[in-house]
Amino acid sequence: MTDYRRLRVALLGAGAVGSQVAALLRQHADELADRAGARLELVGIAVRDVDAPRETDLPRDLFTTDAESLIVGSDIVIELMGGIEPARAYILQAINSGADVVTANKALLATHGPEIFDAADQVGAEVYYEAAAAGAIPIIRPLRDSLAGDRVQRIMGIVNGTTNYILDRMDTEGAEFADVLADAQRLGYAEADPTADVEGFDAAQKAAILASLAFHTTVPLDAVHREGITAIDKSMMDAARHAGYVIKLLAVCERLTEASGSESISVRVYPALIDRAHPLASVHGANNAVFVQAEAAGNLMFYGAGAGGVQTASAVLGDVVSAARRHIAGGVGVGESTLANLPVVPVGRVTTRYQITLEVDDQAGVLATVAGILSEGRVSIATVEQTVIDAGAGEPAVARLVIGTHKALEQDLSETVDRLAASGVVERVVSVLRVEGD
C-alpha cells in the first residue's frame, strides 16, 4: 500500500448528510487515499449533542461539541450543519486558519456567498460546494470548468425534489395538492413545515447559486423572483395535460441581451408549463434535473438525486477529494479570475410565453373585447380555445377561454391581466401560467 501523506479532515455536523460522509470516509479510506493522493484522516465531528443517536456507526470519541478547537490545524473542513450561524463563523475561521472548505449549505451560500468567497480569495483557500446546488448531481464543475469556454444562455432547473414529487403525483394520479402534500409528509418526502419547499425558497437559493456561477455574477437572493406551487390545483394540472404540457416548478436563470448589445440576467422560480416532449417533462418523483442551454454546446441536461443523505454525501466526498488533490498539488485556487457582474433585472422585464385561462360571459363580441385588450397591452395571441361551460338552469351562460400567447413582457402581461379582470366581460381569471422550454 502506498505511503500517503495524511490530511486532517474536520467534519461539522453528523445529520442526514454528515453521518453518511463520516461513514464513507471510514469505509472507503483506502480507495479515497488512492483517488486523492493523500490519506483523509477524520479527526473529529462537531455536533450539538455528542450522545444523540446517529444513522451510521461511528466511534463515540470522534464527537465533540467544540467545533472551534476541531477546526484549528485541520487541512479540510466539511461544513454540514446547515443554517447561517454558527456555520458562517466556522467556515470563516476555517478559511482564515488555512483550511479548504467543503459545504452543502445552500442557505448560507445564497445569502453570504460573496463574503465567504472573498475571504477564501484573500488567503488563497478554496470553497467547494457541489452538493449545495443540486444534491448529488454534478453541476458545479460542469458549469465552472467544462462550460468555461462557452456562454450559458439559459438554465432551467428542477431543483427541489419535494415539489417535483408533489407535482408529479398530482399529474399522474389526478390528485389534489393538499392530499399529495399530506402523503408526502407521511412518507418523509416533505417536512412537517413544508414552507421552504412548496413556497420555492429552497429552489430560489439554488437558483441564486447556479446563476452566480453560470453568469459570473453576484446574484443576491432577494433579486430572485419566487413563486411557490400552493396555488396549483387539479384543474390546472388537467388543463395542462389536455394542452400537451406538464406543470413543473422551475428555476430559470437567463441571459438577456438588449438590442444595444448590453446584457443582463433574470433569475426566477415559479411553476411553469413545459411541453411533454421536453427532457425536463420526464423527470419524475423526487428526482432533480438541470437543463442548460449554451451558445456552442447546445442543450445539455444533468439528471439525478437532488437530495438524500447518502446521495448528497457522494457530492461532498467528490469535493473533499478535489480539495485533497489541491493540497497535494500545491497550486493556488483555480477558479475564474474576473466577475462579469451583469445586472439582475426584475421579473417584469422578462419575456416568456403565457397561457391565460379565463371564464367569460358567453355572448357575442366577448372574444373581440378580450382580443382587443390583449393587443392594446402588447400581448399577441398564438392560440385560443373556447369551451362553453354548462352554468346550470337560470344562470347566464359562461365560456372558458384558454389563450396561448406569443412571447410577451411580464410587465405588459400582468397589466393586461389586470385590465382583463376589470373589463366587465371576464367573470374570473382562472390561471395565468408561464410556458418555458423553447
Added chain:
Amino acid sequence: MTDYRRLRVALLGAGAVGSQVAALLRQHADELADRAGARLELVGIAVRDVDAPRETDLPRDLFTTDAESLIVGSDIVIELMGGIEPARAYILQAINSGADVVTANKALLATHGPEIFDAADQVGAEVYYEAAAAGAIPIIRPLRDSLAGDRVQRIMGIVNGTTNYILDRMDTEGAEFADVLADAQRLGYAEADPTADVEGFDAAQKAAILASLAFHTTVPLDAVHREGITAIDKSMMDAARHAGYVIKLLAVCERLTEASGSESISVRVYPALIDRAHPLASVHGANNAVFVQAEAAGNLMFYGAGAGGVQTASAVLGDVVSAARRHIAGGVGVGESTLANLPVVPVGRVTTRYQITLEVDDQAGVLATVAGILSEGRVSIATVEQTVIDAGAGEPAVARLVIGTHKALEQDLSETVDRLAASGVVERVVSVLRVEGD
C-alpha cells in the same frame, strides 16, 4: 481591461471541430481571458492544406503545414486532427516540450492512452480530453472529480449519435435499417462509409475511455466486446415496442463483484432492449446520454450533443480554460494518483437478462422441450409469450415464442441458444437481445 499574462495556444487541425475552436478563441477572446486568468493567444493552426476552404473566417497567415515548429514554445497544444499518426507523435512532442495538451481524439486515446498519460506524468503535464468521450456532454470531470469519492457500479451510455439517430427513426417511423441509413447519409448524420458508427467501433472507443476513467483501470480497446446494429430490423423493433422496450446501442461499463469479494469489470457495446420508462429510452435523434449508477450518488444521467463541430468545440474550450488556469496556478497535475487496474473480463462472464425470440413447430410438447433445454443450460425463464403464425395452406403450423429470461451468464446463454437451434423443434432463432437497465 485587466492586463493578463499571455499563453501561446497552438491548434493542430481546422476541420469540423478545429475551425470552430479557432473561431471561438478569437470571437470570445476577452471573455475567455476573464475565465482563464490569461490571454489565450492562438499562435498558429497546422493543417495539411493551408489553402483549403474553411468553415469559419480565419486569417490566412495563421495556417501552416509545419506542426512541429508550431508546437515548439507553445503553452497549450490542441490536437484536433484525428487519427493515430501523426497525432500521437505531435502530442508526445508537445508533452515533452512542456505544453499541456487538449485533444478530442478518441481513436488515439482508446489505443495509445496509457503511453500518452505516462508521458504526461513523467513531466508533470496534463492531457485534457473532455470532448473525446461524449462530445459536448461534460462527463470526464464528473467521473474524475465529482464522483471521485464514490464508487461507480455501472455506466450505460448512448455514445454514438449516428446509430441513435438510425434506431430512433426505425422506432418512431417503423422504417427499415437500410432506408434510414441511406437517408442519414443524405442528411449528413452518417458518413459515406458508416462502418465506424454502425459496427460500434466509435462507441467501443468511447466505452474504453469511460471505463478507464470510471474504474481507474487501463482498458485496452480489444478487451471491449463489440456488436453493431446492422442486424436490427423492423420486426425486432416492432417486437421490442410490443414488449414495452426500445432498442438502443449501449456502451455498458460494469463493475463485477465475485462472491469472494474480488472485483473485475466488463466493457461491452451492443444493441440492447431498454424499458421505455428508463431515462435512456427518451434520448432521441442524434443526441447522446451517459447514465451512471454510483454506490452513494445513485442514478445520474448526463445528456446532450455527442458530436457536431461547434458543440464539440465547447468541450475543447472548457479544457483549454482548465489548462490555462493550471498554468497560472502553477500546481502540478491534480489527477488521481494510483490505478486500481481491475481485470477486464470477457463478455462470456457477464450476466444480463435476455429476450429470445424463436420460431418453433406448433405442436404439443415443444414448449416443454424448449423449457427443458433452457433449464439444463442454467437459463431461467421469467416470461413466455406464444403466438401462432399463419404459415399458409399446406405448410406445417409454426408458433413464435418470445422468452424473457432472468439474469443469466452470457456464456450459458449462448451455449443454450446453440442447443436450441440444434434441437429439432426450433425452426429459426429469430433474435437474441440483451435487456439492460436494472
